[in-house]
Amino acid sequence: MGATFIAGCIFAVEVCVTAFITPFYVDWDYEQYCDECKDIKVSTGNNSQKEAMLREKWGPVDRGTLRVDKPRTIVDRAGRIMVWILPEVLLPTFQAELHAATKDLDAHIASNLRNSINSTSWRSSRKLFGEDTAYIRSGFINISPGWYMPGHSAKNDKPRATPLLHTPSGELFLQCAHKAFPIMSGITHIIHPEQYKMGRAIQESIKRRKCTSNTIRNWPSAQTALSIISNRETPFHRDGLSRMSWYDMLTSIGPYSKAPLYLSPLALRIDNRPGTICAFSGAAIRHRVRKCNLPRISFAWYMRENVREGECIEPAGWMTQNRYQSGRYPSIYCCKGRTTQ
């Protein structure tokens, strides 16, 4: 471990601690709110009426839009931590490492977008992407050591690695980001230890099947999937395949200075300068990033509920403020009652 890596870890811990001791309290019962979101169909249907109802009932949490540019947590009245905001927590040297690693995937990112031309999802809609830039070409790619391809489920299939991980470029990519990704994974451990343990248990379980490639052995995160998206504006949306008590972790890098992240119905505006990490459930909280005139690569780490289910690992619950006070550290169990931790 080099000195830069250690300095980066120490800085990340400092930012997490600052966010933890600087909560913004919201008079919500987050669990009840999440219950009300459950029947929203993310990928299909027009939910604007339902979303308007949720906004009316739950938002905004401050008088107007609450702007956040410092480390903070957003906490409900039961002490559940809904959002972590960690401004510029990834130091420039790790942002540069992420850029170099992603730049090597340029061609994959761009061709994946070209190949999605017939997709009806807004996620690959050409009009949301800016022009290719020298910094990075426009497009997106999903990477996971184990998930179900469209049309497959835990009932009739085994989780598979995404195609890129079967290529030398995929391996190289993971190797190149060998400091930034572990730091992000370490942050997951701090901000939601149970989710971290669950993620590791899921990966151990997939490994034990011996049906996966080597890539899972080198997978640099407790989270089981990563989406990389370059030069795209992101309309308000939810990500539906995760679980509301878990965090997705979003960060972006690039030469831009402004690309605020908006969360609804909280009415939160996060400055989101390069290297900022925001953690929250993308299934529970709608989010948007407006068009940005300079290149921007965003990285979204997340987990899928059907992969957890398929591996029979108990789900992690809410992260709460008293997690570190209770002294009781729950372990994660297999279906069969065997401790995997």
Ligand SMILES: *[C@@H]1O[C@H](CO)[C@@H](O)[C@H](O)[C@H]1NC(C)=O
């Ligand atoms: C959804 O419904 C609203 C009105 O309820 C309408 O304004 C909007 O255009 C619709 N969006 C789509 C994508 O159909």
Ligand SMILES: *[C@@H]1O[C@H](CO)[C@@H](O)[C@H](O)[C@H]1NC(C)=O
């Ligand atoms: C998109 O659809 C058109 C028309 O059906 C087809 O010719 C083309 O090959 C498809 N392209 C891709 C990348 O699937």
